[in-house]
Amino acid sequence: MARHGGWDAYSFQLIYYYSLPHPSMIELTTQSNKVFLDVDGKRIAETPKNDRNSYSFSIEEPTPTVVIYACEFGELPSTVERIFLSSFRTELMEHHPSIGREEDADGYSIAVHSFIELELWNQIYTPTSFIRDLKPTIARYPGIEITEIQSESFGLRLVFPIYNPKTKIGDSVRKIIGFLEASELKAITECLKEEKGNSLATYFSFPEDVKTPCEQYLLYFGEFLKDVGINASVQIKEETDRVLFSVTPRDSHEALDRIRQVLDLYLGLPTATFTTTDEKEYRLEVQQLTANVMHLKSQLMLAQAMLEAKNATIEAQRDRLIFQGQIIEGRLLPEPGQRKEPDKEEILDGLVEIKNTREKVSL
Numbered sequence: 001m002a003r004h005g006g007w008d009a010y011s012f013q014l015i016y017y018y019s020l021p022h023p024s025m026i027e028l029t030t031q032s033n034k035v036f037l038d039v040d041g042k043r044i045a046e047t048p049k050n051d052r053n054s055y056s057f058s059i060e061e062p063t064p065t066v067v068i069y070a071c072e073f074g075e076l077p078s079t080v081e082r083i084f085l086s087s088f089r090t091e092l093m094e095h096h097p098s099i100g101r102e103e104d105a106d107g108y109s110i111a112v113h114s115f116i117e118l119e120l121w122n123q124i125y126t127p128t129s130f131i132r133d134l135k136p137t138i139a140r141y142p143g144i145e146i147t148e149i150q151s152e153s154f155g156l157r158l159v160f161p162i163y164n165p166k167t168k169i170g171d172s173v174r175k176i177i178g179f180l181e182a183s184e185l186k187a188i189t190e191c192l193k194e195e196k197g198n199s200l201a202t203y204f205s206f207p208e209d210v211k212t213p214c215e216q217y218l219l220y221f222g223e224f225l226k227d228v229g230i231n232a233s234v235q236i237k238e239e240t241d242r243v244l245f246s247v248t249p250r251d252s253h254e255a256l257d258r259i260r261q262v263l264d265l266y267l268g269l270p271t272a273t274f275t276t277t278d279e280k281e282y283r284l285e286v287q288q289l290t291a292n293v294m295h296l297k298s299q300l301m302l303a304q305a306m307l308e309a310k311n312a313t314i315e316a317q318r319d320r321l322i323f324q325g326q327i328i329e330g331r332l333l334p335e336p337g338q339r340k341e342p343d344k345e346e347i348l349d350g351l352v353e354i355k356n357t358r359e360k361v362s363l
Contacts, residue, residue, distance in 0.1 A: 026068075026075045028055065037083070039067045045083075056082040056100075069173065073108040074165025076101060082111075088177060090184050092116060092123070092130065093155070097176070099169060108162040109147070110172055114180070115155035124199060124235050124246040125191040127154050133194075134187035144179050199248040200256050200263070205241060209306065213299035217270075218245050220292050224266055227289075230259060269293050270300075 029036045030049060037045040037057045044064035045057035057080070059065055065086050076083075082100040089095070096113045116127045123130070135156060139149055148159035160176055206214045215236055222234040231251060237244040247259055270293055 026071055026077060026080075028077055028079055037080070039071060042067065044068065053079055054081045055079060056084065058084040060086055062086075069168070069170030071169055072165060073099070073162050073167050073169060073172075076108065085173065090177075090181050092121075092184060092188070093180075095177075095180060097173060102161065108165070110160045110162065110176060112158045112160070112176060112180070113152070113155065114158065115152070118154060122235070122237050123191070124201070124237060124244070124248070125194070129194070130187060130191055131156065133190040134183060137186045137190070138183045141179060141183055144175070199246045200259050201244060201246040202263070204243045204245055206243065207303070209303040210300055211243075213296050215243065217292060217296045218243075221247070221263065221266055224289065225259070225262060228262060230262065232259065270297055 025040055027038050029038055029043075033049050034046050035049050035055050036043050037047075037055075044067055045059050047055050047057050059068055068083065068085070076099070078101070080100065082098045084096070084098040087094055087096045093114050093116055096115075098111050100109065100111075101107075102109050116130070118127065121127055131151070131154065135149060135151065138146065138156070138158065145161055146158055147161050148157065150157040160172070162172060204214070204218070218236060219234060222232060225232050225234075225247070230249065232247050232249040235246050235248075237246075247263070249256070249259065269289070
């Protein structure tokens with residue numbers, strides 16, 4: 001799925017579009033076999049000339065986007081069919097907006113094609129269930145009008161009408177972005193409620209140094225469950241500073257309490273002591289489990305050793321800096337006028353006298 005720019009790359013510039021001179025003038029100019037979209041004399045997009053005298057343009061760069069966002073819908077020339085704007089992302093979807101005049105009507109519209117990027121999907125619920133919950137959430141959302149909600153392959157096509165020609169394009173797009181973010185959040189909440197009723201979900205926080213081996217160990221839990229007679233799937237979803245680990249039994253009658261007990265046992269294995277067994281029936285499973293536990297323990301030991309070495313290096317550098325600082329400040333050198341140490345020292349109540357010299361000792 002191709003991207004048309006990216007919202008994050010230029011959204012901060014939209015703050016300034018109110019300061020652009022207004023009213024703007026949108027017009028089409030022709031040169032050779034091309035038609036150009038100009039705003040206040042500045043060329044922001046182009047397209048090949050056609051016999052229908054109806055043109056669509058694609059705006060992908062930040063600066064042209066800011067310029068067109070400062071314009072009003074009523075400024076769109078009648079020969080402009082659609083203007084495709086830069087895409088933007090919400091948490092789970094990518095959205096491709098476009099603006100234009102409504103067919104057989106005096107108004108305007110913003111059409112948004114919203115798609116799930118399947119290659120990035122890592123949720124505990126399916127894309128189909130998410131779209132299923134998102135569609136009615138959008139339809140029932142208050143405060144915004146939608147004239148079309150059409151299902152597409154792992155996505156939706158939404159059409160938002162614009163009746164007032166004085167409405168700024170940027171205002172409407174930003175309102176729709178907020179609407180889609182809120183609708184998506186509600187749909188995610190509903191999906192989690194449905195899934196967590198049939199799944200065991202647990203959050204983990206791992207240090208970066210051991211995050212990968214710890215996640216690998218969790219993923220092996222599915223095989224461990226199978227070895228003890230429980231058929232279930234496991235999933236890991238990485239969030240900002242934690243990992244969501246979920247276990248979903250394939251048999252709805254399988255008790256989640258039993259899975260939780262097995263998970264508690266499994267998480268305690270790295271600190272347990274293993275003994276060999278002569279039972280050939282489970283020898284392969286035991287060896288595989290032992291290998292996974294030993295791999296995790298070795299990675300934890302390596303991370304600890306690297307941390308200790310790093311701390312030792314930092315401590316040595318700190319001591320070196322302190323020592324250098326003392327030399328620079330002269331604290332390791334005799335200060336001017338400092339009292340010299342005595343030439344001799346009496347011990348044993350004065351019976352023995354030691355002079356401060358390497359050549360002669362007087363008794």
